[in-house]
Amino acid sequence: MKTKKLTGDRMFDIVNTVLILIIAIIILVPLLNVVASSFAESRALAEGNFIFFPEKWSLDNYRAVFKDTSIWKAFGISVAKTLIGVVTHVFFCAMVAYALSKRNLRGRKLYTVMGVITMFFSGGMIPTYLLMKQLGLLNSFWVYILPQLFSYYDVVILMNFFRQVPSSLEEAAKIDGAGVWRTFLTIAMPLSKPALATIALFNGVFQWNDFMTAKLYMTDKNLYPVQMKLYEIIVQQQAQSMNSIGNVALSTTSKGIQLATIVVTTVPIIIIYPLLQKHFVSGMMLGAVKE
Amino acid sequence: MKKTEQKRTGNSIGEKAKLFAKDFRRQLPLQMMVLPGIIFMIIFCYMPIYGLSIAFKSYTVIDTIDSADWVGWYNFKIVLGDKFFWQSVVNTLGISFLKLLIGFTTPILLSIMIYELRDGPFKRVIQTISYLPHFLSWIVLGGMLINWLSTTGLLNQILMGLGLVENPTNFLLDSGKYWWIASLSDTWKEAGWGTVLYLATMAGIDPTYYEAARIDGAGRLKQITSITLPLMRTIISLNFILTVSGLLKSNLDQTLVLMNSQNQARAEVIDSYVYRMGLTQGDFSYATAVGLGVSVVSVILLVTANKITGKINEESVL
Amino acid sequence: MRRNLWKRNVSLAMAVLLAAGSLTACGGDKETSSGGPAAQTGEDGVVEEGRYTLDENTPAWKLDTKENTTLTWYVNAEWWNTDWGNDVVTKKMKEDLNVDIEFIVGDDTKLNTFFAGGEMPDIVTVFDANSTVAQKADTWAYSLQDLADNYDPYFYKVASDQSLSWFALEDGKTYGYPDYSNTQEDYDGGDIFAKTAFVIRKDVYEALGEPSMKTQEEFLDVLSQIKEQFPKLIPFGFNNFETDGTSSLGDVFQDYIGVPLANEDGTFYDRNLDEDYLSWMRTFNTAYKNGCISDDSFTDDNTAWQEKESIGKYACIMMEGTPQQSGFLTTFANAEPDAAYIAIDGPQSTVGNAPTLNQAGISGWMITYVSKTCADPAKAIQLYTYLLDEEGQILTNYGIEGETYTVNADGKYELTPEMKELRDTDNDRFKQEIRIGEFIPFGHDRYKALSDDAYPDSIKQMQEWGQGKLVPHFILENTDPDAGSEEARSYSAIKTKWSTTLVALIRAENDEQFDQILEEYKQFLADNNWESIKAVRSEKMAQNAEKLGMNE
Incomplete structure (x- = not known):
């Protein structure tokens, strides 16, 4: 009996691993092609007859991205807005979600309806712009943070995680004399780390990639995040190659620069990611806390 | 729970409101946690929502939302x-x-x-x-x-x-x-x-x-x-x-x-x-x-x- | 009972919302009041005392004693370089005009936020003469005549009368001024160049003994030879197809073989259904069936098309917009000088029409306005005069004499050797620090003709080929049905359908299918308001004819 079961589980492992490997290859081949292409010389890229090894390598695309040194400042803005944005967003949403996770909360129905409406209806670009103007957020760093404090979608996710927290633990805390805030901070939050990490990841990636906010509300280039800077570089490259007045070959194309920008902006995420990953891939277990 | 529901339905509106107020007071700390979210939604989501009115207007690039004509x-x-x-x-x-x-x-x-x-x-x-x-x-x-x-x-x-x-x-x-x-x-x-x-x-x-x-x-x-x-x-x-x-x-x-x-x-x-x-x-x-x-x-x-x-x-x- | 509670909560929310609403209204009031005084400065229409006195023989910028004005200038394109005063061209402008410009760039949405917020930039540049912004400019911009009369009468000496009257709105006044607006004189004078060409790789052309490709038989025959002798090349290509565009095979090709622009009585002529044109589409269909046109040409995006251009993937190309392609053509010409594309006499009309190639029309490209809230309308119109005057045109195109250019014995303008060197070795720095040929909101091709190196070598032969083949299309400009009308919506569906039809015709498997697709398109026209669209366009064409003085 036992050996049979073991071989069954073995088979499962083997099949699972093989399938995962196939999937990984399907995902990786195009990605490696993107990376290789970003390092290809522009003519080799135009020929496009390679998957991993272009005829000629070149750093021109990366030179074009980094030629304007103000990009480093933009990196700084991006890091700052991502860090501050994520911390405030996660805390703010968790606070609201914790209260809303209590099904007996008075007025919960109204709050829910209000929240759901915000998920589907928005006044559009123009009134939002006017609002930002009235709030004095145009050309202010806080336009990256304040409007992003809250998202009902994230609240719903967190709310459902908070509901998984065993009520016995909270009851016990209450008996010990802990108030709502203490229960929230010492019981609910730590037990929902995977969810908090997920929301942090979602929001962090959004903050990192977002350039629309800057495009709409920023005219001060000193406050441009890196994605806006890169967007500008790509747009200008497109215009320049179409308005060529010299007799020199183009050393870069907008496609090459786009590929390079993807690599440049994704690398920091790959570096930061493992820090969050440990919280939801194999890390903490609810059982461990219980004991 | 069911019992209280029934009891409540039997009560007058005034008493119901009182009950609500009492529950609300008891839940005050929780309500204070929701409040910032509500304020946020009112400012950032509901205040600009009048923009949807342009669906019922003949609105062009050079108009303000107020100045555009209603077209039902x-x-x-x-x-x-x-x-x-x-x-x-x-x-x-x-x-x-x-x-x-x-x-x-x-x-x-x-x-x-x-x-x-x-x-x-x-x-x-x-x-x-x-x-x-x-x-x-x-x-x-x-x-x-x-x-x-x-x-x-x-x-x-x-x-x-x-x-x-x-x-x-x-x-x-x-x-x-x-x-x-x-x-x-x-x-x-x-x-x-x-x-x-x-x-x-x-x-x-x-x-x-x-x-x-x-x-x-x-x-x-x-x-x-x-x-x-x-x-x-x-x-x-x-x-x-x-x-x-x-x-x-x-x-x-x-x-x-x-x-x-x-x-x-x-x-x-x-x-x-x-x-x-x-x-x-x-x-x-x-x-x-x-x-x-x-x-x-x-x-x-x-x-x-x-x-x-x-x-x-x-x-x-x- | 529960419902009652619900109601209470709702009314509470409503109260909060109403309070929020009144807050918005407060904000709105403030804006209008702050907009007030700024608008008045212009309305009195007099130059402030002691600043300068008007003189119709001297540009006002030379008289103006006011130091340091700051103006905001919005350009409705994200690629516009927003630098000011750091390069040769704008530094000189800044010195001469005593003005600081803060550029803002964006798209239509951004532009809309300015209107909606009631705070306009001082100067606004847009791209579409047919847009609401342009059509209703009288509601938000100063008329150029008022500005010129009040602040700078010299403007009339440098502005083109034809362009001014073409852009006049119903009140007879002109609000925006276009760049690259070509008048009949420009077409007649030969100072503007064709931008369409049928090109072939030189190596291929020579290997085949410089064959003629004018008739349909010759065209098909040469393509088949290419397919046989140069299996790595795609024999025939064209610009990429945008979703509802026609690449260079629609009106561009119609111009190339000289399909009439209008009926003889000046009414709308359906060029897409012209017999001569359709017979060439049948020829393209045969070429497709012979394997001389690749399916990929119909799916390539702009990038893919540019890549094929820059590696010389196509043996022949029906090419539109040669100046915009020049970067890629130069790339290929530098890599393989013996194979560089050259223009030859391509497909010709089967009924003896001569080519009627198109160029930028009288509507030009960018249109620049001075908004009614402009902080200093006097300075704004001075800027117009400055840039339209020869001095400004030379500055933006060639820079400063001795420093960036010299005039040679033939009177031709030439960049100095250092400038040429910089341009060809460090183009980025050249664009950033010199900015010659980049400051275009009042530009005109006429001044480019003053120099032999205004265009890259890779397209010069193509431009020469096009000499004498340009014909103004003024009569057809801005004749699309007005945005928002029923005709406009039908027309837009028809344009999409035509794009689909054109490609389907070329890809048809046999003649019956070709005919069937064509019939389907005709049926689609009949089902979608075609008659009234034709009427609208005929009417607009009649208005154009009147504006152009063609009826007199």
Whole structure:
């Protein structure tokens, strides 16, 4: 009996691993092609007859991205807005979600309806712009943070995680004399780390990639995040190659620069990611806390 | 609980209000936690919502929202009477259903497969690789797809190498294949990213459940169906509800890069149609009217899906 | 009972919302009042005392004693370089005009936020003469006549009368001024160059013994030879197809073979259904069936098309917009000088029409306005005069004499050797620090003709080929049905359908299918308001004819 079961589980492992490997290859081949292409010389890229090894390598695309040194400042803005944005967003949403996770909360129905409406209806670009103007957020760093404090979608996710927290633990805390805030901070939050990490990841990636906010509300280039800077570089490259007045070959194309920008902006995420990953891939277990 | 309900219904309004106030006071700390969220929504979501009024106005680039003339349901009549708009609705639904079928289920399977891998570097690397395609923009990915699906592209080379086709064809010119191309490429890009939430949920599962199941002699598949999946029920329902409510939403970036003159009849979705008919011609009213209509339908879908899953799960997730 | 509670909560929310609404209204009031005084400065229409006195023989910028004005200038394009005062061109402008410009760039949405917010930039540049912004400019911009009369009468000496009257709105006044607006004189004078060409790789052309490709038989024959002798090349290509565009095979090709612009009585002529044109589409269909046109050409996006151009993938190309392609053509010409593309006499009309190539029309490209809230309208119109005057045109095109250019014995303008060197070795720095040929909101091709190196070598032969083949298309400009009308919506559906039809015709499997697709298109026209669209366009063409004085 036992050996049979073991071989069954073995088979499962083997099949699972093989399938995962196939999937990984399907995902990786195009990605490696993107990376290789970003390092290809522009003519080799135009020929496009390679998957991993272009005829000629070149750093021109990366030179074009980094030629304007103000990009480093933009990196700084991006890091700052991502860090501050994520911390405030996660805390703010968790606070609201914790209260809303209590099904007996008075007025919960109204709050829910209000929240759901915000998920589907928005006044559009123009009134939002006017609002930002009235709030004095145009050309202010806080336009990256304040409007992003809250998202009902994230609240719903967190709310459902908070509901998984065993009520016995909270009851016990209450008996010990802990108030709502203490229960929230010492019981609910730590037990929902995977969810908090997920929301942090979602929001962090959004903050990192977002350039629309800057495009709409920023005219001060000193406050441009890196994605806006890169967007500008790509747009200008497109215009320049179409308005060529010299007799020199183009050393870069907008496609090459786009590929390079993807690599440049994704690398920091790959570096930061493992820090969050440990919280939801194999890390903490609810059982461990219980004991 | 039931008893108190009955008791309450019997009371007068005044007493009810008193009861509410009393409950509210008792819950004051919790209410104070919700309050900032409510204030936020009022300022950032509800104050600008008057902008929706341009759906009922004849609004142009040079108008302010106040100064534009009211035209009642005119914009809606134009939209609903437009047969090309309806074609885009059909395409949107078609692609969305395929995405629901493939794009919704793949992350669930994938996350279970990753979860079942032994802890270690391999597992982490696989998981990291899986979400990377999310960071490719559609502009870049679309360009690559156009290349791979062309007559000299990768796909034709593979198919010809395997002897499956004789003459290369350009897949994007074949409108019959477009829905599949759209939904499969979207799945490739987003499936790994979609596993994040599920993996977070699974990280919270008490490992003793599995130990107990093993002692009972349950195999791995049995453990998945009897422990993992049931415990993911809530989050799957939540994603399901949101996906269903997004059936009328479509991917504008993807459509704009992959659409061409020959697949246009099957590729045009609501967003791209509105973009081409409304926004590029400065017809904001038209675009807003469509957007408002889509929002209303989405809410109806959401409420319905929430009711249905609520019945299955015994509790609503919202 | 529960419902009652619900109601209470709702009314509470409503109260909060109403309060929020009144807050918005407060904000709105403030804006209008702050907009007030700024608007008045212009309305009195007099130059402030002691600043300068008007003189119709001297540009006002030379008289103006006011130091340091700051103006905001919005350009409705994201690629516009927003630098000011750091390069040769704008530094000189800054010194001469005593003005600081803050550029803002964006798209239509951004522009809309300015209107909606009631705070306009001082100067606004847009791209579409047919747009609402342009059509209703009288509601938000100063008329150029008022500005010129009140602040700078010299403007009339440098502005083109034809352009001014072409852009006049119903009140007879002109609000925006276009760049690259070509008048009949420009077409007649030969100072503007064709931008369309049928090109072939030189190596291929010579290998085949410089064959003629004028008739349909010759065209098909040469393509087949190419397919045989140069299997790596795609024999025939064209610009990429945008979703509802026609690449270079629609009106561009119609111009190339000289399909009439209008009926003889001046009414709308359906050029897409012209017999001569359709017979060439049948020829393209045959070429497709012969394997001389690749399916990929119909799916390539702009990038893919540019890549094929820059590696010389196509043996022949029906090419539109040669100046915009020049970067890619130069790339190929530098890599393979013996194979560089050259223009030859391509497909010709089967009924003896001569080519009627198109160039930028009288509507020009960018249109620049002075908004009614402009902080200093006097300075704004001075800027117009400055840039339109020869001095400004030379500055923006060639820079400063001795420093960046010299005039040679033939009177031709030439960049100094250092400038040429910089341009060809460090183009980025050249664009950033010199900015010659980049400051275009009042530009005109006429001044480019003053120099031999205003265009890259890779397209010069193509431009020469086009000499004498340009014919103004003024009569057809801005004749699309007005945005928002029923005709406009039908027309837009028809344009999409035509794009689909054109490609389907070329890809048809046989003649019956070709005919069937064509019939389907004709049916589509009949089902979608075609008659009234034709009427609208005929009417607009008649208005154009009147504006152009063609009826007199």
